Structure formats: C-alpha cells, structure tokens
Amino acid sequence: MDADTPTDEVLDELVATIESRKAELPEDSYTTTLFTHEKGKNYVLEKLGEEVTETILAAKDDDREELLYESADLVYHLLVVLAMHDASLDDLREELKKRF
Ligand SMILES: N=c1c2ncn([C@@H]3O[C@H](COP(=O)(O)OP(=O)(O)OP(=O)(O)O)[C@@H](O)[C@H]3O)c2ncn1[C@@H]1O[C@H](COP(=O)(O)O)[C@@H](O)[C@H]1O
Known part of the structure; x- marks a missing residue:
C-alpha cells in the first residue's frame, strides 16, 4: 500500500497487508x-x-481529529482480530449487507 492507493481501496489493501504479515511473519512488523x-x-x-x-x-x-486517529487504530486492530479468525473483509461486507 502507498500514497497512490485510491481511498476506496485502502481497506482491501490494508487487509492484504495484514494477511501477508500473518503468512510471512516478518521480524520488523x-x-x-x-x-x-x-x-x-x-x-x-x-x-x-x-x-x-x-x-x-x-x-x-x-x-x-483525535476521533479519526483513534478510529483508524481501532479499525486496524479489529481487522487483525478478524484475520486471526479467518474472517475476510467480504465476510464482513456480507454480514453488513444482510442488514439492509
Ligand atoms: N494501520 C496500521 C496501524 N494502526 C495502528 N498501528 C500501530 O498500533 C499501535 C497502537 O498502539 P497504541 O495505541 O499503544 O499507540 P502508541 O502510539 O504506541 O501509544 P499511545 O500514545 O497511543 O498510547 C502503534 O504501534 C501503531 O503503530 C498500526 N500499525 C500498522 N498499520 C498498518 O499495517 C501496515 C503494516 O505494518 P507493519 O506490520 O508494522 O509492517 C502499515 O503499513 C499500516 O498500513
């Protein structure tokens, strides 16, 4: 993920990064x-x-400003918890869609 990533792809890119860390466990992460x-x-x-x-x-x-900063920390840690349980962003989207 870099600064050129379109905003609407940020969550997918972040999850891809988290999944990559989960698979490879690099030391400096x-x-x-x-x-x-x-x-x-x-x-x-x-x-x-x-x-x-x-x-x-x-x-x-x-x-x-602080609300947005802490919300980003919260979402990142939630996405790690979901990845730990093999729950994908699409699984989350499906759960939200059921409530439409
Ligand atoms: N989005 C995040 C992200 N959000 C929060 N954090 C880390 O979560 C930790 C939060 O801890 P704290 O709330 O205690 O914050 P703190 O700054 O240490 O201390 P306080 O002042 O808030 O008390 C910090 O170490 C942040 O760096 C994140 N670490 C990583 N990411 C993403 O994950 C990617 C991969 O990161 P690495 O795994 O480190 O390569 C990064 O490129 C980012 O895109």
Whole structure:
C-alpha cells in the first residue's frame, strides 16, 4: 500500500497487508507482534479494548481529529482480530449487507 492507493481501496489493501504479515511473519512488523505475542490473541484483544476506550474519549471531547486517529487504530486492530479468525473483509461486507 502507498500514497497512490485510491481511498476506496485502502481497506482491501490494508487487509492484504495484514494477511501477508500473518503468512510471512516478518521480524520488523508491528502486525507480526500481534500474531506472535506470548499472551496469544488476548494481547490484540487488550489493544482493541484500549482503542475502543480512546475512541470513546475522543468522541466525548468532541475532538474530531483525535476521533479519526483513534478510529483508524481501532479499525486496524479489529481487522487483525478478524484475520486471526479467518474472517475476510467480504465476510464482513456480507454480514453488513444482510442488514439492509
Ligand atoms: N494501520 C496500521 C496501524 N494502526 C495502528 N498501528 C500501530 O498500533 C499501535 C497502537 O498502539 P497504541 O495505541 O499503544 O499507540 P502508541 O502510539 O504506541 O501509544 P499511545 O500514545 O497511543 O498510547 C502503534 O504501534 C501503531 O503503530 C498500526 N500499525 C500498522 N498499520 C498498518 O499495517 C501496515 C503494516 O505494518 P507493519 O506490520 O508494522 O509492517 C502499515 O503499513 C499500516 O498500513
């Protein structure tokens, strides 16, 4: 993924990167640390909880910039959790579509 990636392809590109980290586990990768942590998946679930809290606090403060920043952290960690459970972005889209 780079700065030229069209905005509407960002989530797919991010998931492709996460899946690549999951398969290859490169050493210098934050995503790898989430897949290999000694606490197992509890570690990324703790991070997810922290990001939810930080997102809520930003919303309570009406801090739009911080809200977007923390929301991006939250979505990234959620996508890692979904990848850990072999759930794809299309699976998520299908679940959302069922609710139309
Ligand atoms: N989108 C993200 C992304 N969002 C958040 N993070 C990391 O998630 C961590 C969040 O931790 P914290 O909330 O504790 O934030 P912090 O800045 O460490 O500390 P605070 O000041 O917030 O308390 C930080 O280390 C961020 O770098 C991310 N790390 C990676 N990505 C994407 O994943 C790709 C692959 O990254 P690597 O796996 O590192 O190669 C990157 O190119 C990005 O596109």
